[in-house]
Amino acid sequence: MACAPPDLLGARFFWLGGRAALEKIALPVRTVRAMNEAMLQMLIPIVAILAVFGFPVVLVYVWKWFKLKDKELQVESEMRRTAGQALEARVQRLESVILALDSDVRARLGDRGAARTDLFESPATSESSQPGSLLEAPDKTR
Secondary structure, three states, X not given: OOXXXXXXXXXXXXEEOOEEEEEEOOOOOOOOOOXXXXXXXXXXXXXXXXXXXXXXXXXXXXXXXHHXXXXXXXXXXXXXHHHXXXXXXXXXHHHHHHHHHHXXXXXXXXXXXXXXXXXXXXXXXOOOOOOOOEOOOOOOOO
């Protein structure tokens, strides 16, 4: 039995009867010591320096961020106001065009519109040659 390649990440290959086999080897685990009072005393100046120099930076960042958000809201409200006015002007323009078209169509139809009212009259009855009264819209049965 001969070993082939050297150890690879805690594994060792060896030849067994014409084929390669893998054997897992446990590597030693590094343990970290628990924090004691001396380590805590060393962290106090580091945290103090970070707080002293970091707190003003955070304050400036928060101040600028809120100013930016305020400007965004102002721009959005102005945009909505102008968009609302533009939409209202567009609707009024469309209404005026429709009213102008409607009166133009009525003027073109003229007498033809009045001649079509006979379609709403009921057919003549067998008793008289005069057309009947105007028909009403059918009632819904459901």
